[in-house]
Amino acid sequence: xxxxxxxxxxxxxxxxxxxxxxxxxxxxxxxxxxxxxxxxxxxxxxxxxxxxxxxxxxxxxxxxxxxxxxxxxxxxxxxxxxxxxxxxxxxxxxxxxxxxxxxxxxxxxxxxxxxxxxxxxxxxxxxxxxxxxxxxxxxxxxxxxxxxxxxxxxxxxxxxxxxxxxxxxxxxxxxxxxxxxxxxxxxxxxxxxxxxxxxxxxxxxxxxxxxxxxxxxxxxxxxxxxxxxxxxxxxxxxxxxxxxxxxxxxxxxxxxxxxxxxxxxxxxxxxxxxxxxxxxxxxxxxxxxxxxxxxxxxxxxxxxxxxxxxxxxxxxxxxxxxxxxxxxxxxxxxxxxxxxxxxxxxxxxxxxxxxxxxxxxxxxxxxxxxxxxx
Numbered sequence: 296x297x298x299x300x301x302x303x304x305x306x307x308x309x310x311x312x313x314x315x316x317x318x319x320x321x322x323x324x325x326x327x328x329x330x331x332x333x334x335x336x337x338x339x340x341x342x343x344x345x346x347x348x349x350x351x352x353x354x355x356x357x358x359x360x361x362x363x364x365x366x367x368x369x370x371x372x373x374x375x376x377x378x379x380x381x382x383x384x385x386x387x388x389x390x391x392x393x394x395x396x397x398x399x400x401x402x403x404x405x406x407x408x409x410x411x412x413x414x415x416x417x418x419x420x421x422x423x424x425x426x427x428x429x430x431x432x433x434x435x436x437x438x439x440x441x442x443x444x445x446x447x448x449x450x451x452x453x454x455x456x457x458x459x460x461x462x463x464x465x466x467x468x469x470x471x472x473x474x475x476x477x478x479x480x481x482x483x484x485x486x487x488x489x490x491x492x493x494x495x496x497x498x499x500x501x502x503x504x505x506x507x508x509x510x511x512x513x514x515x516x517x518x519x520x521x522x523x524x525x526x527x528x529x530x531x532x533x534x535x536x537x538x539x540x541x542x543x544x545x546x547x548x549x550x551x552x553x554x555x556x557x558x559x560x561x562x563x564x565x566x567x568x569x570x571x572x573x574x575x576x577x578x579x580x581x582x583x584x585x586x587x588x589x590x591x592x593x594x595x596x597x598x599x600x601x602x603x604x605x606x607x608x609x610x611x612x613x614x615x616x617x618x619x620x621x622x623x624x625x626x627x628x629x630x631x632x633x634x635x636x637x638x639x640x641x642x643x644x645x646x647x648x649x650x651x652x653x654x655x656x657x658x659x660x661x662x663x664x665x666x667x668x669x
Contacts, residue, residue: 336402358397422611453514530583
């Protein structure tokens with residue numbers, strides 16, 4: 296496990312201790328204080344136990360400020376927050392000191408780079424009722440403890456390493472199953488909650504015909520779960536809780552329409568495009584995609600609301616687009632907005648309809664919804 300988790304507060308972490316100690320201690324004190332802000336998380340952990348100045352410089356308040364600055368700079372304050380209680384905590388028979396928790400959390404956040412792709416997904420999970428706690432999630436010592444070692448963390452692709460920190464805070468099918476990531480081996484085989492999963496370590500390992508092979512991203516790899524293929528691990532997580540048939544009871548269908556190649560070919564072609572285009576789609580980067588049944592079917596969600604500052608508005612809305620090659624397609628408007636009395640979508644879900652009118656183009660609204668939003 297991480298060298299700074301557990302044991303005596305301030306125990307030395309593996310890393311560049313002697314190099315950091317010798318280099319920093321040669322500087323005047325005022326420069327040592329300045330340099331501290333530029334040290335990596337690993338170097339902070341290494342330098343802290345080497346001398347009294349190290350313990351004074353890499354203090355709880357220093358680490359708290361640095362973590363908070365990271366959350367602010369990366370736009371993560373609406374989904375994550377720091378635990379400010381300094382009492383030691385028991386986790387799995389191990390006492391985790393607060394300074395160890397701060398060092399571990401800082402390392403995980405900073406070492407794994409860009410967290411922005413999780414923001415809208417965690418907000419959507421919140422609105423769909425699959426988070427165990429309200430937003431922003433307090434990142435606790437127990438969450439840091441889920442990351443067993445630096446080796447395990449860096450063996451995973453970026454998206455999966457990030458997910459280790461909070462994935463166990465998501466539940467699936469009510470409270471019956473969590474969505475934690477378990478036991479992923481070097482070949483990418485493991486478990487997402489109770490479901491067997493494979494994360495492809497290279498595009499060459501993906502079967503021929505998979506539409507995601509050419510868009511492979513090693514930081515967020517293509518995944519297979521229960522016979523479905525997902526464009527990325529983040530998409531796999533998002534599509535475990537958002538579309539039917541596992542739609543949480545909080546999600547309602549505001550509109551749904553089928554399309555076929557013959558009778559309404561224009562709509563069918565447009566849905567085919569919406570299902571297959573690489574993001575942005577409808578001007579949105581907030582897209583998650585999976586294939587079904589030997590790649591002939593595609594299912595995609597396009598998040599229209601809940602992916603920005605409007606998270607406090609209290610609901611999420613997304614389009615669900617399905618396409619089966621040369622056969623049929625459908626589009627559904629899903630929402631977590633509370634249903635109002637009325638016979639039309641605009642009266643039953645007024646805020647959702649307002650979002651559609653704001654973010655979608657008029658020609659798409661007319662083609663997909665007709666006059667159903669009037």
